[in-house]
Amino acid sequence: MLNNTLIEAVVAGAGELTRFFNNAFKISHKEGVNNLVTEADHAAEAAILEVIKAKYPGHHILSEEKGEIVQDSEYKWLIDPIDGTVNFAHGIPLCCVSIGIEKEGEVILGAVYNPTLKEFFFAEKGKGATLNDNRIHVSEQTEVMKSCLVTGFPYTYITMPNGPLEIFERFIRKGVPVRRLGSAAIDLCWVAAGRFDGFYEHKLEAWDSAAGHLIVLEAGGKVTDFNGDKFSIYQHRLLATNGKIHDEMLRVINGGEL
Secondary structure: OHHHHHHHHHHHHHHHHHHHOOOOOOEEEOOOOOOEEEHHHHHHHHHHHHHHHHHOOOOEEEEOOOEEEOOOOOEEEEEEEEEOHHHHHOOOOOOEEEEEEEEOOEEEEEEEEEOOOOEEEEEEOOOOEEEOOEEOOOOOOOOHHHOOEEEOOOOOOOOOOOOHHHHHHHHHOOOOOEEOOOOHHHHHHHHHOOOOOEEEEOOOOHHHHHHHHHHHHHOOOEEEOOOOOEOOOOOOOEEEEOOOOHHHHHHHHOOOOO
16 A cells, blocks of 8 residues: 555656646746756645645655655655756756655655656565566676766765765776766666666755665665765765675775775
8 A cells, every 4th residue: 555655656746747847837946056946846746745645644754845744653755756856947857756755764665756768666675676667686897997887966065075076086087987967866776777886975865865775775786874884864975886886985985096
């Protein structure tokens, strides 16, 4: 039942993403000139919340635009109605709906749907990860030098020690390809699917990583913070890899050289 409601909610949000994609819509700004929120974000969020509240009105909710709807429940829904909003606003088809579900503080279900590419990623704790109902697995690459990596840049990081530009430079000066797609949820899912070997980012929120990090884990990957410790979706820094290049990436992220 919970699985079905999650899928229904993600599909409802994706319906609004599709309806607005490449059409006219209102855009406003949060902190920072390029930190956008659109009419479509709000519409997708409303559609998602309608599904959840109809089936589970007592569940706790944390959603990017609406904020926190506190309930005394062992379940919490973590919602990003459109991840990759800048891409979406420019008609770039790398945007998605991302929803994770916690039970007693542990993410047990996650779904990420990019309707423009018709890719639906899903994971349930202990049961593996899928793309369009087909099992997926992380890559087998064992060397960072031969890897394809992906990262993202937060909107504010100028004073951040050992920041995104410094780490990015360490990789690219050695010739390692590092991409930036503009959607952390898709980045994580593409690590899970073996398209990327590793993903790191300095400043993610819980709704960015909840679903995607579970999908990586269930696809056989590894997710930690930048110290190599157990990752919590309520901390900002994340490294997700196939597991085989994880320690080497940690060394570079923390100031070492390839």
